[in-house]
Amino acid sequence: MVDGANGFVGSHLIGALVARGDSVVALARASEEVVRRKVADALTTLHLDPDLAMKVQVRTFSLAEPDLGISPSDVFSEPCTYWHGAALITFFPRREAELHAVNVVGSSYAAATFTRHAKPGSRYVHISTAYQHGTTQGKALEQWPDYNHPSEFRNDYEHSKRVAEVQLSQTGLARNGDVLVARLGVMVGHSGTGRALSDLGLYDFLRVIALFARRTPGERVRFVCHPRAALHLAPVDGTVDRLLALAGGPLDRPVRHLVPAAAVPVTDLFATISAHLPVELVAVTAEAVEAEPFSRFEAIVNMRCKFTSPYLRHEYEFESRGDAEPPPVTPRILDLLISWYLREGLPE
Template sequence: MANHVVDGANGFVASHLIGALVARGDSVIALARASEEVVRRKVSDALATLHLNPDLAKKVQFRTFSLGDPALGTAAPDVFAEPCTYWHSAALITFFPRREAELHAVNVVGSANAVTAFTRHAKPGSRYVHVSTAYQNGTTHSRTLEQWPEYGHPSEFRNDYEHSKRAAEVALSQTGLARKSVVLVTRLGVMVGHSGTGRALSDLGLYDFLRVIALFARRTPGERVRFVCHPGAALHLTPVDGTVDRMLALADGPLDRPVRHLVPAVAVPVTDLFAAISAHLPVELVPVTAEDVEAEPFTRFEAIVNMRCKFTSPYLRHEYEFESRADAQPPPVTPRILDLLISWYVREGLPE
């Protein structure tokens, strides 16, 4: 039985990770600012999503913590009593403007505090896994490699969240953990639900976009909405079940490649995504170029929808290429899986 400590335990990825760990018989200490009741409910829901016994959530040990405290706001010697794998998953995810200071405090300073606590208290043989995002690459048009990043100016990123995740990786690369090769950075794609059922307990990423589109489609059905897209735009949609499988395999294996992209080898073209959404909602989503919009300006309705999607739409305007090896690639989202993901959320996940 292996020992694991997972912070941000009530998050989408972390709760599924914890569920998979306890299901295979490992010991898990869950760290979260949220209450124990919330964490256990999230883990129980995640276990159900993974087709595992929800009652296994009772096996999770719980501790309150704070990323603002170098000791994590808990009894660190207790948390690190045994050699363990520490999963740093806690983060603030927001694309809203004027949140730079808060994002830095949580995602950069908080990450540094987690490293400090691990460095001071973790027993020999322990490992540190930092959960990041593939989109820390910012607006670069070149292939993003599986290597430690260099500093990037805030202007090189679509939002402050991306910049904060890059800064956290840069800081981690300069620590003793990186020099000792006991650290793994897992850069995730656009997280979505279960590949077999489409079930997703998340309102972020694709689901935020779906929620906005559904709101307008149901109010004014039959409208056409154009979005400016790169001709080769595609999203690396990444099912949570495949992602957790890859995270566990990489964390258990050799740490000779400390930075890994957990993204499918084949991304979902935006044209396919739009067609799938239009098949389940009374709306016609159309990818166009900036020149198309200049020739035929947005209608008032299109302009409003685009404004409401302003935190998602920038990701449609770029083409991404991430270096990745087969052992880190979750299975791709096929047309069948894409239909499952969208149909489940339209049926079960949207607010009434």
């Protein structure tokens, strides 16, 4: 069972599951037609037969209802692995109540529904983000988290994902060892082709930069960055492989970081983007901007990137182990990711 079935990770996960012969129930708010199209697209990305999407059973569900608006006897008829990945992802302000309703209360409803109705031998996988660590200094450890004040996070989304993990840690699922928390890195496209049907994270940043670069070519744009800023970009194919392996193995370590061992330096990211667009992206310190303030153009671009650029201002270190680490994004893969999106992924 996979909820959030029409999302980027959910659709690719379903594609990989049905391709290996699993019986899959996809739970989504979207229509059956939308879910099957998203899964077919994901199967194409993974170099698998898109017609396999027709084997997926689609059910409408709602995280706003205690039993998810589903028929438990229908979907919990035999032991299963329940993948909870449905979430609201937004960095916009004044969305705290919505984020709490979906990512915290909705997650608690999903776990409670599984606890009440799943057959013995079932497993529960909670998809989270490695960036629930917030702005806390030091290495993010593979352990259940403590509650932190909202001020310790870059946005309300991160805080909502932390609170959801804290609540899950207090359930019988955690006490009985029937749960896996998979904290993902920055999800990007396929490592072999760069293909990614997504507009989140890196792709939101690329969309904004491309818009300004093509309207006003030849400009320089500076961003305030940590001197050692790097992003843990995780290709979707390698991430799905790790998810399947971890969920099928022993759950003796309930919290895992699915992030590559080597992150992509922001300077490399900027250089690759600048090689494909008529713009020069430059990483600078806050002191440099204070000495030479942003131009009007730079200020506008920074304002449009204000929800993603905070991730450039920190250094991240995540505890991880080889069995959970997707293969790293090499310079060749990074070039594929950028070039594919700028060529085929940008909205019309």
